[in-house]
Amino acid sequence: MTGLGRASAILGAGTLISRITGLVRTIVLLAAIGSVGRASDAFSTANQLPNNVFTIIQTGVLTAVIIPQIVKSVSHKDGGQAFISKLFTLGTAVFLAATGVAMVLAPWLVFIYAKGYTPDQLALGTAFAYWCLPQIFFYGLYALIGETLNAKRVFGPYTWAPIANNVISIVGFIAFMTLFGDNRNRVEMWDPAMIAVMGGTATLGIAVQAALLLLAWRRTGLRLRPDFRWRGVGLGQVGKLAGWTFAMVIAGQLAGWAQATIVSEASGDHPAGTIMGAAWLVFMLPYSIFAVSIGTPYFTQIAEHTAEDRHDQVRGDVARSIRAISLFIVISTVGLAVASVPATRIFTENGAFAVQAAPVLICYLVGLLPLSLLFIVQRTFYAYGDTRTPFWFTVVQCALILVSALVAPLLVPLSQLAAAIALGQSLAGLVQTVIAVILLRRRLGGLELARTGRSLARFVLAAIPAGFAGWGAYLLLGGSTGWSVGGTGMVGRLSGAVGTGVICGAAFAVYLIVLALLRAPELTVVSDLIRRFLPAHRS
Secondary structure (H helix, E strand, C coil), X not given: CCHHHHHHHHHHHHHHHHHHHHHHHHHHHHHHHCCCCXXXXXXXXXXXXXXXXXXXXXXXXHHHHHHHHHHHHXXXXXXXXXHHHHHHHHHHHHHHHHHHXXXXXXXXXXXXXXXXXXXXXXXXXXXXXHHHCCHHHHHHHHHHHHHHHHHCCCCHHHHHHHHHHHHHHHHHHHHHHHHHCCCCCCHHHCCHHHHHHHHHHHHHHHHHHHHXXXXXXXXXXXXXXXXXXXXXXXXXXXXXXXHHHHHHHHHHHHHHHHHXXXXXXXXXXXXXXXXXXXXXXXXXXXXXXXXXXXXXXXXXXXXXXHHCCCHHHHHHHHHHHHHHHHHHHHHHHHHHHHCHHHHHHCCCCCHHHHHHHHHHHHHHHCCHHHHHHHHHHHHHHHHCCCCHHHHHHHHHHHHHHHHHHHHHHHHCCHHHHHHHHHHHHHHHHHHHHHHHHHHXXXXXXXXXXXXXXXXXXXXXXXXXXXXHHHHHHHHHCCHHHHHHHCCCHHHHHHHHHHHHHHHHHHHHHHHHHHHHHCCCCCHHHHHHHHHHHCHHHHC
């Protein structure tokens, strides 16, 4: 197996553990503040604000611009030393300034994302925001260090560091319940000490996560020093490229703002911001384990090949990564769709509410494969220094998201508003990915689409009996009745987690058997990954 395989195995293992601990973190968090209620939605809104800024930083500049530029800077006489030192100095200054501005604007930021909240809910959200917004600085450092490590082919730490964040958060949230009790889902239950423990725990985890990446910096062979002389090493080109990606991410944030504002009308009695966040976390589990873990090493290699004008190899890289990612994402979509009720049950003590909230996860899953393929397609444009084309096909997506979010309240009741908004996002992502693939194919002169289409057909064919196998496991475990009325508290959440694992495991096993019967050549990806984890192979 190549270095890409080893990197994907390391990233996949780290992401799997990170996501599992992240699920535990969310379970404990929702046990502390409740999965439905005005207080839990207030915390979700406040804690999402630094994530929104982080998305702008990471997607708008780092992923789109910095990795290709760092790869190119290796050709400098100093191996990129001056460029990266200047970059880090500038980045640190920007992160500090962004954090300061966000702290000043905290009340307005909460309001524009949740204007459907009551005055006391807005006040609680603002109090949480003051504790959570410092995460912007630490998120920024984490992303800048991590993307630099990836560009220098040090892939592991960026994926493993979030585990520390999750562990700290779990301990902190358990301490919160020990001190103040659990299920604090009403606004009037909260006092300044409780807000400080909850918000401070969330921010401390992000700070430690960023600090841990510094321990891996030695492996890059670079030495950082403050350098405010920002001219002469190509930062102007970075700014030019970043202009389009900033505009792209701002468009995405506006679409997200519309979604958050509209769904806030359902807060209190129906699935809203908290459940959408929990469903998104489950949705992102296969995306992170497979799309990101497989696609990230490929992105670095694609950037290297574009810098060397090896376009034939770029086409092969893109096609192989798409097939490898699709192999896992197709069955993940089917498995989680069948297990949507127990998967949602993980996040709520109310089993009947889990059944009501399951459609939110299903609607997100409609867009799992398109989003996963977009990961590598979009980054190929970035590798060529083209940030304008991704801007335009993302604008199409954002426009469709906005329209669907505005239309949703007119078509569905409040109880299904979150699901309708999630479905609109998924369909918009599908259109975006189709456009992106067409444009990339034109640019590269081909993408092996015929071969990739045959692979996708095999995956879908194998996923059909796999889905029935998962459904059979679902029925044997009690079906919706078992999770809608059975189990309460942590026992109910545990049964949801175990049930999700059993259902997805059954579906995945049948999927592999059918692919083996079809003699699918893509199964070598699975066998290579398994061998990479075997002790004898690692030695």
